[in-house]
Amino acid sequence: MKNFFFKANLLVAILFLSLSCINNSITEKIVCPIWYPYTLDFEGPELSEKDNTNPFTDISLTVTFQKGDRKISIPGFFAADGNASETSAEKGKIWRVHFTPDELGDWTYEVVFIQGKDAVLTKQGKPLDLDGAGGSFTVIKNQNSNSSFYKHGRVRPNGTQLQHTDGTYFLKGGADSPENLLAFVDFDGTYSMDSTKQFMKTFEPHLQDWKTGNPTWKNGKGKGLIGALNYLASKGMNSVYFLTMNIQGDGRDVWPYLDPSTFDRFDCSKLDQWDKVFTHAQSLGIMLHFVTQETENELLLDNGDSGRLRKLYYRELIARFAHHPGTTWNLGEENGPANFSPEGQTERQQRDMAKAFKELDPYDNYLALHTHSFDEARDPILEPLLSFKSIDGLSMQINLPHDVYNQITKWSRKSKEGGHQWVLSMDEIGEWHTGVKSDKGSPDHDTIRTEVLWPSLMAGGAGVEWYFGYRTDHNDLNGQDWRSRDIMWDQTRYAIEFFQKEIPFWDMKPTDGFLISENGHCLAKENESYLIYLKKGGDLNLDLGEKTRTFEMTYFDPFTGNYLDGEKERKGTGKISWTNPEVRKDLVILLQEKR
Numbered sequence: 001m002k003n004f005f006f007k008a009n010l011l012v013a014i015l016f017l018s019l020s021c022i023n024n025s026i027t028e029k030i031v032c033p034i035w036y037p038y039t040l041d042f043e044g045p046e047l048s049e050k051d052n053t054n055p056f057t058d059i060s061l062t063v064t065f066q067k068g069d070r071k072i073s074i075p076g077f078f079a080a081d082g083n084a085s086e087t088s089a090e091k092g093k094i095w096r097v098h099f100t101p102d103e104l105g106d107w108t109y110e111v112v113f114i115q116g117k118d119a120v121l122t123k124q125g126k127p128l129d130l131d132g133a134g135g136s137f138t139v140i141k142n143q144n145s146n147s148s149f150y151k152h153g154r155v156r157p158n159g160t161q162l163q164h165t166d167g168t169y170f171l172k173g174g175a176d177s178p179e180n181l182l183a184f185v186d187f188d189g190t191y192s193m194d195s196t197k198q199f200m201k202t203f204e205p206h207l208q209d210w211k212t213g214n215p216t217w218k219n220g221k222g223k224g225l226i227g228a229l230n231y232l233a234s235k236g237m238n239s240v241y242f243l244t245m246n247i248q249g250d251g252r253d254v255w256p257y258l259d260p261s262t263f264d265r266f267d268c269s270k271l272d273q274w275d276k277v278f279t280h281a282q283s284l285g286i287m288l289h290f291v292t293q294e295t296e297n298e299l300l301l302d303n304g305d306s307g308r309l310r311k312l313y314y315r316e317l318i319a320r321f322a323h324h325p326g327t328t329w330n331l332g333e334e335n336g337p338a339n340f341s342p343e344g345q346t347e348r349q350q351r352d353m354a355k356a357f358k359e360l361d362p363y364d365n366y367l368a369l370h371t372h373s374f375d376e377a378r379d380p381i382l383e384p385l386l387s388f389k390s391i392d393g394l395s396m397q398i399n400l401p402h403d404v405y406n407q408i409t410k411w412s413r414k415s416k417e418g419g420h421q422w423v424l425s426m427d428e429i430g431e432w433h434t435g436v437k438s439d440k441g442s443p444d445h446d447t448i449r450t451e452v453l454w455p456s457l458m459a460g461g462a463g464v465e466w467y468f469g470y471r472t473d474h475n476d477l478n479g480q481d482w483r484s485r486d487i488m489w490d491q492t493r494y495a496i497e498f499f500q501k502e503i504p505f506w507d508m509k510p511t512d513g514f515l516i517s518e519n520g521h522c523l524a525k526e527n528e529s530y531l532i533y534l535k536k537g538g539d540l541n542l543d544l545g546e547k548t549r550t551f552e553m554t555y556f557d558p559f560t561g562n563y564l565d566g567e568k569e570r571k572g573t574g575k576i577s578w579t580n581p582e583v584r585k586d587l588v589i590l591l592q593e594k595r
Contacts, residue, residue, distance in 0.1 A: 030137035035150045037098045037279075037323045038137065041082055042130050044113065048091035049080070049258055049265055053115075056266050057312065059128075060119035061095045062112045067103050072362050074099050075120070077319040078268065085217045085272035088188050098323035100363070101139040102153060102165060110134040121311055148238070148285040154325040155287065157366055157392045157423045160412055160460045161506045169506050170326075171499055172287060172463030173492040174239030175232060176427050177435070178479040179291070179333070180251035181242035186221035188269040193252040193260055197477075200253060203228045205481035215276045222273070224480075226280055231482055233284035236493035240281060241289040241427065241465050243333070244317060249294035251477055256316065263301060263309045266316050278324060287326040289395075289427075289465065290317065291370065295334035295341045304345040306356040318361050327365040329357055330395055336381040338372050347384050354390035366423070367392045373399035373430050382411065386418030393423030393462070399430035401451035405521060408459035409510055426456035428467040435469030435476065438484040444559070445488050450535045450586050453495055454558060458521040458533050459510055464492060494561035502554065502590055503529055516541040516575060532589040533558075540578045540589060548573040549593055555581050556588040569594075 032038045040063065047055040061076030074097050081092035101107060111133045116125025145151045153165030162170040183190060184201045192198055203224030210227035232240065246254045256274075258265045278288050292314070293300070301310040321327065331353055337344035345353070350369070357367055369391050372378045385391060398407050408424050415422035429435055429452050436448050448466075456464055466488060468475050474484035482489070499505045504525060511524035520534040530551075532540060550571045555564035564581045570591075572578070580587055 030135075031140050032101060032137055033142040033145075033150075034101055034104055034139050035142060035145075035153050035325055037100050040097045040099070040109075041079065042076070042095045042097075042111065042113065043093050044095050044128055044130070045115070046091065046093040047078070049078075049268060050090070054264060056316065057118050057120055057264055058115060058125075059095065060112070060114050060116075060123065060125060061097060062123075063097045063099065063109050064112070065099055065101070065107055065109045067105060067107045070103075072099075074323075074362055075315060075319040075360070077316060078266075079272070080268040083272075084269035085276055088218070088269040090268065098320070100154070100323040100325055104139050104141065106136060106138050108134060108136045118308065120315060121308065146285070147283050149282055149287075149324070149326040154363065155327070155366060156364065159421055159506065160423060161462050162366060162423060163506070169500075170238075170287070170463075171457075171496050171505065172239040172425060172465070173489075173496045174237040174241070174286070174289075174463075174465045175482060176241040176465035177468035177476040179241065179243050179476050180246060180254050181225075181240065182244065182274065183251055183253035184225050186217075186225070187273050189258070189267045190270065191253065193247070197250075197252055199251050199477045201225070201480050203480050205483060206231055209234070215280050217273050217276055222276065225277055228480075228482055229277070229281050229284055229286060232489070233286055235482075235486070235489035236497065237489055238285050238496075239287040239289055239328075239463065239465055241291060241330075243291045243294065245292060245297065245313070246294055248297040248300060250296070256313070264312055271316075271320055275320060278321060282324050282326055285326070287328060288321070288324055289328045289330060290321070291330040291333050291395075292317070293332040293335075295332070295336075295338070295344065298332050298335060298345045299343060304349045306349070306352040310353070311356055311360070314357055314360050318357075322361050322363050322365055327363075329361070329365055329367045331357070331367065331369045331391075333370045334372050334397065335369055336372065336377075338377040347381070350381075350385065351388060351390070354388070358390045368395045368423070368425075369393075370395040370427065371397050373397045373428070373432070383414075386415055387420050389420050391422070393425070395427040396424055396461075397428035397430070398426070399432070401429060401447055404429070404452050405455035405459045408456055408461045412460050423462045424460070425462045425464065426452060427465045431469075433469055433471040435467040435472065436485060436488055437469070438473040439487045440473060440484070443487065445491060446585060448488065449491050449558060453492060454533050454535075454586065454588075455521060457495060457499060457505070458523045458531070460508075460523070463496070466492070490561065491558065494558055497561075498556055498558075498588065503531055514542060516543055528593055530591040530593070532591065534580070534587045534589070535585075537580065537583045537585060537587040540580050541576070542572070542578075543575050544572055546573065551591040551593055554590040554592075556590070557583050558586055558588055559584055 055078035064073045076097040079094040079096040081089035082094035113128040113131040114125035119125035152168040206227035209231040210223040515522040523531040555566045566581045
């Protein structure tokens with residue numbers, strides 16, 4: 001294996017923000033913190049995005065990283081001049097690989113760099129100059145990070161929940177809207193395809209949230225969207241949902257390509273600018289929820305099959321962005337046929353699509369499918385996929401708020417019985433025209449809090465993202481001001497923080513039989529912790545069985561986020577009724593059984 005750390009044709013140490021791999025000039029040793037991306041740039045043939053030799057298909061870079069007997073092969077991509085976010089370069093000779101190490105210690109790597117027709121897919125071609133070259137580096141502990149991803153590691157499914165590599169659980173709360181988040185005027189090559197649909201974003205309301213030292217590009221561009229992410233993180237939110245391609249869809253203003261009719265050539269500068277935003281989101285602890293298509297365009301590539309164009313699309317996304325440890329891949333919004341969209345992907349196409357993603361993504365990031373909102377459209381699509389292991393979970397769309405608890409418990413139970421437990425998150429609440437109203441339209445958000453937020457978590461859901469509706473203030477397409485839901489972010493944070501601080505939610509199951517009430521739900525770890533949620537407050541009615549039990553009591557107001565005064569300990573047996581502190585509406589009670 002040829003070692004070429006100090007040759008001019010290798011450009012090393014391009015990492016996240018100011019933290020980089022360190023080249024010790026005495027030992028000639030590269031050291032990198034665990035969970036941070038390690039970026040290698042290689043010089044290859046000088047090409048342009050429009051060259052006869054297609055740099056996105058006909059030049060294949062793969063770098064295999066190895067520690068001990070373990071190997072992981074990472075796809076590379078054409079990066080133009082290596083600084084396209086700043087230069088808007090369309091040509092260059094830089095090919096790039098991002099690798100996020102997940103183990104401490106010494107690593108080596110070896111390069112496969114070839115040229116041939118569709119070499120990125122066939123893996124066949126003639127070797128280029130750096131083929132077979134390699135090097136080494138050492139991964140060290142991360143000493144300084146506030147980001148949960150750089151602190152705790154990659155997020156993947158485990159049972160009904162999402163979990164970091166170090167065992168810490170991740171419970172999400174964030175924004176589902178605007179879905180066309182990336183229709184941002186500061187991104188190169190970004191515009192509306194439809195003159196009647198002008199939903200382009202400036203995020204001007206969030207310019208005030210940009211901070212000195214935050215990333216920009218091209219002499220100060222990007223501040224509005226970077227500021228918006230700063231605001232979302234300041235509210236304690238940790239997830240954001242966005243489409244990466246909405247050609248033929250609602251907005252028609254987001255795509256990764258050179259233009260919206262050429263599907264095998266990508267816009268290097270636009271995607272480089274996207275990654276500046278994504279990297280900043282990761283530094284804030286915000287998960288990236290990549291939604292790769294809409295119901296209107298799921299047949300656009302290969303007529304819905306996982307052929308050449310779809311695999312090129314997935315490969316480009318994965319090569320450029322899969323290294324981020326907080327990543328959710330979503331196969332498609334409202335995926336599959338429905339009465340309003342009868343031409344959709346079939347079960348076979350969905351299975352092939354998921355398999356293609358899993359085969360292409362070396363990190364095995366969490367892979368979800370976004371559902372339809374009604375049983376009659378949802379059930380025929382999901383039932384045949386219940387035991388299919390390439391899909392990790394569901395991004396739930398539910399039309400009526402009062403159906404949330406039953407739908408999440410239903411599909412959690414069905415997937416477990418099918419032999420492959422799905423992670424279920426509540427990502428789009430209906431009705432389609434309303435979703436989550438602005439604070440102006442619903443200052444208290446009582447319906448969303450009592451029927452969606454807390455019931456989804458009490459059902460064992462893995463978190464929420466809020467959809468803003470189609471006919472509301474700052475809606476799903478024209479929204480640019482996340483402060484329009486400032487109160488809803490607070491109420492979401494109260495719930496997420498309570499779950500993370502107070503209970504082992506990953507070990508708890510819906511146990512409503514313990515609670516004698518149609519007014520609420522119980523989430524329990526038997527003989528240990530019982531979390532009671534009463535939608536309308538009031539007395540606590542329980543069936544304790546024949547055993548006399550003693551509980552330590554904690555009371556919490558989910559509307560204000562405050563803990564409440566009340567009895568610290570109670571004892572009972574059989575069917576009992578206890579009076580609770582009075583609240584404005586709903587009430588949370590945590591009972592921890594004393595031994």
